[in-house]
Amino acid sequence: MIAGLGLVVGVLLGLLLQPEVPVWLQPYLPIAVVAALDAVFGALRAFLDGIFDDKVFVVSFVSNVLIAALIVYLGDQLGVGGQLSTGVIVVLGIRIFSNVAAIRRHLFHA
Amino acid sequence: MPDEPTTHPPEPGPTKVTGRDRLAASLRKPGGRGQVTAGVLLLVLGFAAVVQVRSNTSDAEYVGARQDELISLINSLSLASDRAENEIAELEQTRSSLLNDTQARRTALERARQRADELGIMAGTLPAxxxxxxxxxxxxxxxxxxxxxxxxxxxxxxxxxxxxxxxxxxxxxxxxxxxxxxxxxxxxxxxxxxxxxxxxxxxxxxxxxxxxxxxxxxxxxxxxxxxxxxxxxxxxxxxxxxxxxxxxxxxxxxxxx
Missing domain, CATH: 3.30.70.1880 (Protein of unknown function DUF881)
Known part of the structure; x- marks a missing residue:
């Protein structure tokens, strides 16, 4: 309940404030958002499994975002930023799909 | 990474608690540290996602492009502008040579006409x-x-x-x-x-x-x-x-x- 409220409030804040993305953040924000999505779906799955732990959720959320940003930064420094961020997106996408599959099994028993 | 350790094993009970039940319970009964934490993080996520979507749609296509993409873009642009400049120089040269040509031809024509007039008067073929x-x-x-x-x-x-x-x-x-x-x-x-x-x-x-x-x-x-x-x-x-x-x-x- 509160979690859903938080999501709605965040979206509304983003729509209302319309902040400019700082230039230094621009390459990392999309990857960070995808990584956070992965953490959220993992947490939802854990919650449905009954093994949700808020500490683990916070750590995985933050570390996901940081590692994704770090990989992109490293890729930029190495000159393979484009490919590396594609790779990160692919891996995170696979994880999101498998998490969503588990969630679906929980909710619809299918 | 959500490698959830099994710190919260499924509650032992006479009836097996399913994921659906847990979701329904949490929706019915808000509260608890876990829900607040999740709410805060989801707030951050929603905010960031919306901001990213907005900046992606509102800004020019090159915002957020990678450094090497931008560099190759700049390179191709500067190559194109080099080519265009070369072309401009060539065309200008052609133009000036054509102008010179025209000038020379006009001068020659003028001189020939003058000469023809003189000769015409001398030969009596032109009124004077x-x-x-x-x-x-x-x-x-x-x-x-x-x-x-x-x-x-x-x-x-x-x-x-x-x-x-x-x-x-x-x-x-x-x-x-x-x-x-x-x-x-x-x-x-x-x-x-x-x-x-x-x-x-x-x-x-x-x-x-x-x-x-x-x-x-x-x-x-x-x-x-x-x-x-x-x-x-x-x-x-x-x-x-x-x-x-x-x-x-x-x-x-x-x-x-």
Whole structure:
């Protein structure tokens, strides 16, 4: 309940404030958002499994975002930023799909 | 990474708690540390996602592009601009050379036209106008002949006449022939003219008129045989008659080269 409220409030804040993305953040924000999505779906799955732990959720959320940003930064420094961020997106996408599959099994028993 | 450790094992109970039940329970009964934490993190996620989507849609397509993409973009752009600049330089060169060409051609044309005008006046094929004199010769005794006229024309030519006309009808050119007509008058190029003769000449008026007044010159000769000579200087003598040049039948220009 509160979690859903938080999501709605965040979206509304983003729509209302319309902040400019700082230039230094621009390459990392999309990857960070995808990584956070992965953490959220993992947490939802854990919650449905009954093994949700808020500490683990916070750590995985933050570390996901940081590692994704770090990989992109490293890729930029190495000159393979484009490919590396594609790779990160692919891996995170696979994880999101498998998490969503588990969630679906929980909710619809299918 | 959500490697959830099994810190919260499924609650032991008589009925098995499913995921659906947990979700329904949490929706019914808000509260708890876990829900607040999740709410805060989801708030952050929603905020960031919306911001990213907005910046992606509202900004230009190059915002968020990677460094190497931008570099290759810049490279291709600078290559294109180099090419365009080369093309501009080439076209400008072509343009200036064409301009030079046109200029040269125009100058040559101008010169040729000028030359043609000069030659036309000299050959009598073009009408002419300019300062000069008008010589009127009255001949009451019918004694002035072609000799006198030829003398006068020679004097005028000597004095620099550029175009000469007789009685407003015959242009005097290099090929002009004069002879006496059998019953008075003079035949000029096959055309008979009679007194009073009027010679119109374009040239320096002073030179021309003084050339006629030389000692034992034209005027003297005409008056000796009983004629009268009247000389009128004018700033604008008009010579309208032209000489038809027949195509040369025998003479060809010597090739220059």
């Amino acid at each position: 106008v300019g300062p000069g004199i008008q010589v009127t010769i009255r001949d009451p005794d019918n004694a002035v002949g072609s000799n006198n006229l030829i003398n006068g024309i020679q004097e005028l030519r000597d004095a620099g006449a550029e175009a000469i006309e007789l009685n407003n009808t015959v242009r005097i050119v290099a090929q002009t022939a004069l002879r006496d007509a059998p019953n008075g008058g003079v035949v000029v190029d096959g055309e008979t003219i009679t007194a009073p003769y009027v010679i119109e000449a374009i040239g320096g008026p002073h030179n021309l008129s003084s050339a006629l007044d030389l000692r034992r010159g034209f005027t003297y000769e005409v008056e000796r045989v009983g004629g009268e000579v009247g000389v009128a200087r004018s700033d604008s003598v008009e010579i309208a008659s032209v000489h038809e040049v027949p195509p040369s039948q025998y003479a060809d220009p010597v090739p220059t080269e």
